[in-house]
Amino acid sequence: MSTPAKILFVDRDGTLIEEPADEQVDGYEKLRLLPGVIGALRRLVDAGYELVMVSNQDGLGTSGFPEETFVGPQCLLLEILAGEGIAFREVLIDRSFAHEHAPTRKPGLGLVQHYLGHGVIDRARSAVVGDRDTDLQFARNIGVRGLRIGAGRGWDAIAAALLDAPRVARVARSPRATRIVVAPDLDAARRPAVRSGIGFLDHMIEQLGVHGGFALRLCCAGDLGVDEHHTVEDCALALGQALREALGERRGIGRYGHAPEVLALQRAHGFVVPMDDALAQAALDLSGRPYFVFDGVFPLERVGALPSALVPHFFRSFADALGANLHLAVRGDDAHHMIEACFKVVGRALRQAIRRDGSDAVPSSKGMLAGAAA
Template sequence: MSAPAKILFVDRDGTLIEEPADEQIDGYEKFRLLPGAIGALRRLVDAGYELVMVTNQDGLGTPAFPEEAFAGPQRLLLEILAGEGIVFREVLVDRSFAHEHAPTRKPGLGLVRHYLGHGVLDRARSAVIGDRDSDLEFARNIGVRGLRIGADAGWAAIATTLLDAPRRARIERTTRETRIAVEVDLDDAARPAVHSGIGFLDHMIEQLGVHGGFALRLRCDGDLGVDEHHTVEDCALALGQALREALGERRGIGRYGHAPEGLPLQRALGFVVPMDDALAHAALDLSGRPYFVFEGAFPAERVGALPSALVPHFFRSLADALGANLHLAVRGDDAHHMVEACFKVVGRALRQAIRRDGGVAVPSSKGVLAGAAA
């Protein structure tokens, strides 16, 4: 089954073409593209948006607005945009007058009902772009964001707003063993707040947020009266799912967690974090393909209330839910230092992998990363 579509529903007159005083573009002499439209649309298409034109054309096909008067400028518009790689998935035109209250006329949904079925439209990332209050109402009716072109918001500002949208996610996960709520914001470095019922695990998950450079809130109510396994595993799964959803299609990210320059060659494939006697090494790829490799042995069965054996299991569950390839190795004499070094080094690798690089492309030769949230 294909992923929900990320669509921009774009108005025409006053949004793509300057609207004349008589509000009717019925000749080539009235045809003027809105400044910045081509460059902005090109950026948005490159970022994976699909375009659907939705326009009200009052009385189109009547003697006052003959079909041929509309067709020429419309064809010119589509040809100019297509020449720049901007192609519309669909062009939807309503021909009614406002007084007729036709269900197909914006802000009515008659023309776009085929996009409103379950799983068809990615409402969180789709939007309506127009120049009137009716376009904003149209957006509310669809259940997507509405952006208005005007004196204070030209096409460049609209594109920047869409491309720099905060990468946030909230996950609630309930099973017979645990009830978890997780919130992440990848573009905010607020202090993490974690409560799992296992004090040392709280401290470790906080290290992921602090060293990963992202805001994190997690609360888990688990069956600790049974044992710690379900709480540790489900916290990792919920956190991985939240990170995956916040990353979306993973466009414009670093993807890999690399080591800083200057490290010895044998350590150049990932981050290395020392902590007194302990040394942890992590290499991370946000490929969308989950895989986990661990090397190391902890010299104590527990660190606080956290069983050491569950530390690799935490990272395996995190990698599975996030869709990440994670290699983690640790050595040392003190189990506390070793575990803490593991969480810190994975956080440092995450920091670089999730960082935006200023582009909008998916960092893959395939053009898509397997398992990425659409």
């Protein structure tokens, strides 16, 4: 089964190129690219968008707009863009006049019917870019986002709107034993606010946000009168799911995380975050393939109201929901220090793995990561 395409339907005159006063680009001297269009389209293509040009060309082929005056500038436009690595999946041109009300004329959908079938395009991530109200209506008719060039909004802003959206999510889970809401913001650094009903667990989850460098709200009401298992597990699952959704396609992230700032400790002991007697090591890959390995023994059965045995279970559930390969090891004498070192080192690994690197590429030779959220 093929994956729905992420399509950017792009107008031509007034969007890719300047529109002259007579609204006809019928000579080479009239062909002028809009500022920033090449850089923005290059970003969008690198980010996985396929481009489809859809343009109304009033009376093309008539005596008032002969075909041969259109073809030369159009071919030159496509050649210039292709030379920059920007190719169009299709070029769709309507030749009718507005008064003819042709179904193929934007905002009508006649030219794009083959994209409207179930599963052909990813409507949540596809968009229309144009310079007129008809382009925005065209987007509404397709059922995708519409973005308008002009009025101070250029191509840089268009690319930013499509690619640099805040990485936020909100997950609400209500399994039989708990009710939980988690809301991370990966690009903010506010102090985490965590209420799970287990004080020590609150403090530990806060460490993930503080050392991970992201804002986090988590509120859970669980069946603590029975035991702590459901609350710990569901907090981990909801948090992992929320981070996965906030990361989206995982474009432009570090993907891997560890803690090179204490490399000497890593070489000497295999641990990367010390806390008094405790040393903890974590290696993280946001691969989309969940796997968890834990090495460590806690000397106490409980720290506060948190059973020590549930700490590895928390990270296993977290890795499963996030779609991460997580290796975690800890040694020490004080269970409190050991558990806190675990949460801190995983937070530090997350900080590196989720950090944007300035590119729009998926950090994988396959061009996609398994299990990435749309």
